[in-house]
Amino acid sequence: MKKITLFLLSAFFLSTTVFAGGYQVRLQGNKQNGMGLVGTSLNMGSSSIFYNPGALSLMKDKLHFEVGASGIMSNIDFQMEGTNSNWQPNNPVSTPFYVYGAGKINEMISVGVGVYTPYGSTAKWDEEWAGKFLIQDIALKAIFIQPTISFNFNNKFGIGAGFILATGDVEINKAINYSDNAKANLKGSTLSYGFNVGAYYQATDKLSFGIDYRSKITMKMEGGDATFTIPTALQTTIPPTNKFDAELPLPANLDFSVAYQATDKLLLAFELDWVMWGVYKNLEFTFEEKGELLNTSDPREYKDTFIPRLGAQYAVNSKLHLRAGMYYDQSPTNEDYFTPETVSLNTFAYTLGLSYSPIDMLSIDVSFLQLFGQKAEKSYVPDNFNGTYQSITYIPGLGVSFKF
Amino acid sequence: MKIRYFVYLVLFAFLASCKPEVNEFTPSKGTADFTTYVALGNSLTAGYADGALYKSGQMYSFANILGQQFETVGAGKFVQPVVNSEFGVLPGKLKLGYSTDCRGVTSLGPVSDAGELDSYTNHVDYAVNNMGVPGAKVIHLLAPGYGNIQNLPLGLANPYFVKFAATPDITVLEQALSLSPTFFSLWIGNNDVLGYATSGGVGDVITPVDQFGGAYAMLVQNLTQGGAKGVLANIPSITDAAFFTTIPYNIVAIPDTMQYAVDALNAAYAGYNAAMEQMQKDYRIHFQLGPNPMVIMDPGMEGVPEYLQFRQMTANELALLTLPQDSIKCATWGSAVPVPNQYILTEKEITNVTEAITQFNDIIKSTATNNDLAFVDFNAIMHQVATTGLMFEGVTFAPTFVQGNLFSLDGIHLTPQANALVANYYIDAINAKYSANVPKVSITSYPPIQFP
Structure with missing residues (x-):
């Protein structure tokens, strides 16, 4: 237990990484992780704060707490077009985490609060790699804090809403083509707001439906710090320190889900997530000084994606549950504007998981995911940067939940 | 019981562990021989x-x-x-x-x-x-x-x-x-x-x-x-x-405060312009405030006596990077003194x-x-x-x-x-x-x- 605590504490200081679908990370509950990340039609306790606030008021326990994290180990290989030169980013293990706590005020109303990390991206390419003028490394971290309230009617239909306070940090390094080792460092943080609403319907003992909408949140960085490492002769043209404004949209999600208790032991679930990536049109940086020279507007032109997910849970006995799932996550990127800052490929994933309850009040939740980013030739046309990418990602996860 | 399943899971993770490998390019010499x-x-x-x-x-x-x-x-x-x-x-x-x-x-x-x-x-x-x-x-x-x-x-x-x-x-x-x-x-x-x-x-x-x-x-x-x-x-x-292409043809810049220089140059070239008119040639030299085309030597001027073979440069002509710019700035090259032919590519x-x-x-x-x-x-x-x-x-x-x-x-x-x-x-x-x-x-x- 002490070790787990340490592990989770360290998680708070690490970032999360992209593993598919732009820079969204949906590893927000180790039970759901094992079931193909299906969650909106499931009623698995306080993690409903993220997956579906509507289900929170229908949770079976008076008090429920969950805490956990995953370790994303992503491997990417890139080969530049027309060459036999390959580069692999040396991505650090990143650790999205979650903490939820919820309680029933009465039969009708539940409240709770969750802290989780649904967006993030870490890519650490070699400083001298072929795409160094596009990106050397990027670290995007967002932490959401969401107090939530949920109501149910006749123990079958629940609705819920949460207010999201989102903090974000972004740091980007890219090389500049003046002399050797010239580079730009851009660092900013932001505080923004959003909401998460959901509805849950327990149609029969066996069948449940869920729908959830998480709003778009725009991370607006104002007065971020820009540091330019450039030769002395150019410092009158490009000031070494500068301030910048930038915006990064965290897209809205609309999730539809259905779950079916096929037998006493077997639970099946299906979900379709609509991720509204279409809002990510451009990445713009506006600088306080020398804007006419430094300002950039780089097209991204993402498109909305629909992610189908399948998950299953098998209750071996009252202490042990086994889980499996799969999903297919289409890349939201545009054919002409695929940048190595977010290596988001069409991705197939399978998931595995189990929960073990040594005592009734405690469940230890383990999950493992493997993601296959399909090999594809990609271009970033504005920079004429072309090559083939492939990725394979491993994500082990561990969590605990307590109920009272 | 739980240990067994956990071991299965770890074992599976280990077996599944492989890295992406992009290898789209196979070097080949084709029909050529690159040995030497x-x-x-x-x-x-x-x-x-x-x-x-x-x-x-x-x-x-x-x-x-x-x-x-x-x-x-x-x-x-x-x-x-x-x-x-x-x-x-x-x-x-x-x-x-x-x-x-x-x-x-x-x-x-x-x-x-x-x-x-x-x-x-x-x-x-x-x-x-x-x-x-x-x-x-x-x-x-x-x-x-x-x-x-x-x-x-x-x-x-x-x-x-x-x-x-x-x-x-x-x-x-x-x-x-x-x-x-x-x-x-x-x-x-x-x-x-x-x-x-x-x-x-x-x-x-x-x-x-x-x-x-x-x-x-x-x-x-x-x-x-x-x-x-x-x-x-x-x-x-x-x-x-x-x-x-680096040095512009109209590099002779006369600041607004120097109307006297414009007047002096135009007066000095009045005789040249009159001679050209008399010879029915289109060459004219004229200065104004701001950028002016350089006056250059041009031995290719047909029907003009050698001592008058200079003129103002046109936008279609090129000044070479070797042109000593100090001579433009401080020795009246391009204005009072025609720039030698070796620094100019004429049309x-x-x-x-x-x-x-x-x-x-x-x-x-x-x-x-x-x-x-x-x-x-x-x-x-x-x-x-x-x-x-x-x-x-x-x-x-x-x-x-x-x-x-x-x-x-x-x-x-x-x-x-x-x-x-x-x-x-x-x-x-x-x-x-x-x-x-x-x-x-x-x-x-x-x-x-x-x-x-």
Whole structure:
């Protein structure tokens, strides 16, 4: 237990990484992780704060707490077009985490609060790699804090809403083509707001439906710090320190889900997530000084994606549950504007998981995911940067939940 | 029970652990044989840059880059006649630095970068694959004694060939053939017009087309007679180079506070204008506040007595990078004193240059076609750089001096990144012609111009 605590504490200081679908990370509950990340039609306790606030008021326990994290180990290989030169980013293990706590005020109303990390991206390419003028490394971290309230009617239909306070940090390094080792460092943080609403319907003992909408949140960085490492002769043209404004949209999600208790032991679930990536049109940086020279507007032109997910849970006995799932996550990127800052490929994933309850009040939740980013030739046309990418990602996860 | 399942899970994770591997490129030589590659040409092949042939510049020669890439498809080591100095064989190396002009204004620009040279008398005794000789014209590759030190005072030899000529009287072609090349690159012909152009049409003559054609045919015939395959490249539109486009024709700037200077100049040229009118010539010299076209010498003015053979420059004419700008700023060049002809390419001279390039390039193109050789159209590529610029891997190329990243500090020869670009164009042409798969290079692996 002490070790787990340490592990989770360290998680708070690490970032999360992209593993598919732009820079969204949906590893927000180790039970759901094992079931193909299906969650909106499931009623698995306080993690409903993220997956579906509507289900929170229908949770079976008076008090429920969950805490956990995953370790994303992503491997990417890139080969530049027309060459036999390959580069692999040396991505650090990143650790999205979650903490939820919820309680029933009465039969009708539940409240709770969750802290989780649904967006993030870490890519650490070699400083001298072929795409160094596009990106050397990027670290995007967002932490959401969401107090939530949920109501149910006749123990079958629940609705819920949460207010999201989102903090974000972004740091980007890219090389500049003046002399050797010239580079730009851009660092900013932001505080923004959003909401998460959901509805849950327990149609029969066996069948449940869920729908959830998480709003778009725009991370607006104002007065971020820009540091330019450039030769002395150019410092009158490009000031070494500068301030910048930038915006990064965290897209809205609309999730539809259905779950079916096929037998006493077997639970099946299906979900379709609509991720509204279409809002990510451009990445713009506006600088306080020398804007006419430094300002950039780089097209991204993402498109909305629909992610189908399948998950299953098998209750071996009252202490042990086994889980499996799969999903297919289409890349939201545009054919002409695929940048190595977010290596988001069409991705197939399978998931595995189990929960073990040594005592009734405690469940230890383990999950493992493997993601296959399909090999594809990609271009970033504005920079004429072309090559083939492939990725394979491993994500082990561990969590605990307590109920009272 | 729980342990068992957990072990299964870990075991599965271990078994599943594999890494992505992108391997879309298989190098192959196609129908060519790259075993022995020899590069023939001039300064561009040699790796001349920043006004000198120096060690690191030579390392970034497109020929050396090609030689290294050919090693993936069966080529032996590509050997260059290494210059053991960062300052070159002859003086003239430039670097970016600060200089103060005649008005006391300090600015950033090319300044002399002097140091210990690796003289041409330090002879290279090993066999070399890079036979690029800075300054060589087509005919020079066939000239016996071009590498003979005794011929230097007569102007019949070239110090760069003197440095690595195997015997005093061997020709560049003979030395190339002595390696029995299986593959060659030949990029020659620039100097057959460039010497004329960079001296403002004064210091050199354009090679007669017949002579160019005969020599070029002989070169290619000899290179291919053993069955070698190769690649030919044509002459870029050199008048698009920064050397010719950096100094504007109307550089004579008269500040608003100096109306008296305008009046004095116009008064001084009143007699000239009257004489021109009398001779029914259209030449007029007129100054106003702001930028003014330079007054230049032009011996090509027909029907005008020699003492009146000067006029104001037109927007279609080019001032050379060698024009001493201090003389403009402080010695009334271009206003009271006509700029000497050697610093200007007049419209007529530009026409001579472009016509010669067109004729030479016709010869190069048809030689490539007739001998079924790969061909790179650098004239078209240079034109594209000049009109729209080029972008590869986030690196931009434009003809602008220093900032454009194409030309090194001499305004004519290339930066390391531009040499990589050139090498990639060669590889494209070679792969297309010989169904080969020679890997290209990443331009970002090569340095841009170094700022202090």
